[in-house]
Amino acid sequence: xxxxxxxxxxxxxxxxxxxxxxxxxxxxxxxxxxxxxxxxxxxxxxxxxxxxxxxxxxxxxxxxxxxxxxxxxxxxxxxxxxxxxxxxxxxxxxxxxxxxxxxxxxxxxxxxxxxxxxxxxxxxxxxxxxxxxxxxxxxxxxxxxxxxxxxxxxxxxxxxxxxxxxxxxxxxxxxxxxxxxxxxxxxxxxxxxxxxxxxxxxxxxxxxxxxxxxxxxxxxxxxxxxxxxxxxxxxxxxxxxxxxxxxxxxxxxxxxxxxxxxxxxxxxxxxxxxxxxxxxxxxxxxxx
Numbered sequence: 001x002x003x004x005x006x007x008x009x010x011x012x013x014x015x016x017x018x019x020x021x022x023x024x025x026x027x028x029x030x031x032x033x034x035x036x037x038x039x040x041x042x043x044x045x046x047x048x049x050x051x052x053x054x055x056x057x058x059x060x061x062x063x064x065x066x067x068x069x070x071x072x073x074x075x076x077x078x079x080x081x082x083x084x085x086x087x088x089x090x091x092x093x094x095x096x097x098x099x100x101x102x103x104x105x106x107x108x109x110x111x112x113x114x115x116x117x118x119x120x121x122x123x124x125x126x127x128x129x130x131x132x133x134x135x136x137x138x139x140x141x142x143x144x145x146x147x148x149x150x151x152x153x154x155x156x157x158x159x160x161x162x163x164x165x166x167x168x169x170x171x172x173x174x175x176x177x178x179x180x181x182x183x184x185x186x187x188x189x190x191x192x193x194x195x196x197x198x199x200x201x202x203x204x205x206x207x208x209x210x211x212x213x214x215x216x217x218x219x220x221x222x223x224x225x226x227x228x229x230x231x232x233x234x235x236x237x238x239x240x241x242x243x244x245x246x247x248x249x250x251x252x253x254x255x256x257x258x259x260x261x262x263x264x265x266x267x268x269x270x271x272x273x274x275x276x277x278x279x280x281x282x283x284x285x286x287x288x
Contacts, residue, residue, distance in 0.1 A: 066252040075256035084241065088260065091222060091237030094150050098157025099218050103211065105158065106165035111195045114173045123170060127163050135160035135221045139228060153225055160221040161214040168210025172203025205281045212273050216265070223261055 026032075033039055049068050056067035066074075078084040109126075112119030135156045142152035176199055184198035200207065226239020236244075238257055245253035 063249065063251055066255055070252045071255040071259060074250070074252040075259065078253065078256060084256070084260065087236065087238050087241040087257075088264070091226070091239070092264075094153050094237065095157065095218055095222050097150075098154040098222075099161055099215065101154065102158040102161030102214065102218070103165055106162045106169060106210070106214070109162070109166045110169035110173060111192065113170055114195065114199060115191060123166060127167055130159065131163040131167070133159075135217070136224050136228065139225055153222065156221055156225055157218050160217040164217055165207075165210040165214040168206050168213065169203065172206025172210075173199050175206070176202040208273065208277060208281065212269070215268060215273075219261070219265060219268075 027035075053068045056065045056070075059065045062070060075084070109119070109123050113123040114120070138156050138159055139152065142155040146152045146155060173195075180198055180202055181194070184194050189197055222237070223239040223242075226237050227243045238261055242254055242257040245251075245257065
């Protein structure tokens with residue numbers, strides 16, 4: 001007859017959480033504020049502005065380096081006169097045209113590359129040849145082919161946008177798991193339907209990353225092209241505004257134009273792309 005092991009009596013022990021881990025104790029106000037990303041970035045920008053103003057006062061030469069207050073005054077004056085808003089509208093209008101055309105072409109090239117062997121060879125060859133080529137280097141050819149107008153600027157913008165977006169999109173397509181591809185084929189998806197319903201949603205983080213890189217390239221290329229090319233059909237943009245004020249030695253307006261370029265870049269990055277990521281890849285758990 002085997003002896004039964006003794007039964008240990010059951011009991012329940014109440015655990016009390018440490019005071020530091022209790023959820024009903026709010027964090028200090030300074031900690032809660034510092035956890036806000038927008039506040040930390042605002043502090044960084046404010047520190048940079050203070051350093052700029054201090055260096056300008058030590059330099060004591062408005063022609064070489066105007067201060068923050070002087071630059072802000074020039075920016076407000078040109079905004080109220082309507083000159084700066086007109087330049088901003090011209091630059092953004094040209095930029096959006098080239099950006100949209102380049103993005104669509106990049107998506108078509110990537111879809112062709114993922115669907116056919118010829119498309120894959122075509123995309124790899126063109127990106128190897130044209131991606132290292134600076135877009136501004138094509139501006140003389142653009143002027144010969146399209147003349148003095150916005151078409152020349154749009155041409156160089158398409159070149160600067162298309163290849164980084166195509167490379168990132170292609171990289172996203174190739175990183176899609178084979179199980180997702182097989183699931184799509186089991187549902188009868190192939191060709192463009194497979195790209196639209198399976199590949200694009202699954203590779204959306206890479207596509208958005210490519211769109212952000214393409215935007216940065218396009219914005220830099222446009223300002224540089226306007227600085228070299230000048231006015232487009234008699235009506236220039238921000239680059240022409242900077243170039244013109246530099247010739248007239250209005251350094252405060254030059255800095256006002258540069259600050260406008262920076263602010264627009266920050267707004268697009270912080271509003272457009274951040275909202276797009278929050279509504280798609282972060283909401284779907286594809287990105288932290």
